[in-house]
Amino acid sequence: MGKGKNRFIWIAAAMLSAILVYGLYLVQLRSIERQHAVQVLVPKRFIAAGERIEAQDLGLQTIPSGAFAQDMMSEPSLAAGQEAVVPLGQGEPLRDWKLDSYRLLPARSESTFQLPREYVLSVSSGIRAGDRVVLYASGAASASVRLFADPVVVASVKTSGNQEIDDLDNPNLLSLAEGNRQKMYASRRDANGLIEFVNLNLTEEQWLRIDELCKGGEVKLVIAYSADSLDIADAGTGAAP
Incomplete structure (x- = not known):
């Protein structure tokens, strides 16, 4: 009887010791995880491309340090007020390249x-501010060529009276921000005005190349609307391109 009781006490002590060791292991593991974890900004909801981000749209989420990338954001003040360049999923770590002021x-x-108007041979009548366009060089003495591999962004398109071309009741930029392809099309269809001035966002090298080609008058630009602009709208709605 005494041996059985001693054996039971020994087994109970061993089990209690094992539980204590395991508990200590869990405490140490959680402590290590906390030391090797970082907090990053994440959207609290889905944010469409072009939508402006508010402070209440953002929250902090803890991730392992091994999953942290240098472009992930952790300061809400740096993200609030910016626009989403691409759609942002709920709970997705926020990266600085996905935002633009x-x-x-x-x-x-x-x-x-x-x-300059004398540099331009033709402009696609449907282009609006925020669109991406492809530039071609056209001249009688040489074959037409595409100037740059990537489309460039239209800063504004204006009439001869310096008025922005758009549909006042259905602004194109609002439709683009909402990712609404149908409203974008309607805005282009209903807007009135002949495009006289086109402002493009270009690097210095791009502008110098355009100026060198066109200043003699023998080569002019053809400005074509790019499907990349519709891809932005489709990304906002999740539709297939």
């Missing part, structure tokens, strides 16, 4: 250039 303003390496 003013999408119609030139990027850090760009400037906004107004194309």
Whole structure:
């Protein structure tokens, strides 16, 4: 009887010791995880491309330090007020390249250039501010060529009276921000005005190339609307391109 009781006490002590060791292991593991975890900004809801982000749309989420990337954001003040360049999923770590303060303003390496009218042979009548366009060089003495591999952003399109071309009842930029392809089309259809001035966001190298080609008058630009602008709208709604 005494041996059985001693054996039971020994087993109970061993089990209690194992539980204590495991508990200590869990405490240490959680402490290590806390030391190697970081907090990053995440949207509290889905945010469509072009939508302006408010402070109440953002929250903090803890992730392992191994999953942290240098472009992830952690300061709400740096993200609030900016626009989403691409759709942002709920709970998705926020990266600085997915945000832009003013999408119609030139990027850090760009400037906004107004194309001289004598440089332009034709302009797609449907282009609006915020669109992406493809530039072609056309001349009688040489074959037409595409100037740049990537489309460039239209800062503004204006009439001869310096009025922005748009549908006042259904602004194109609002439709673009909402990701509404149908409203974008309707805005282009209903807007009135002949495009006289086109302002593009270009790098210095791009502008110098345009100026070198066109200043002699033998080569002119053809400005074509790019499907990339519709891709932005489709991304906002989640529709397939």
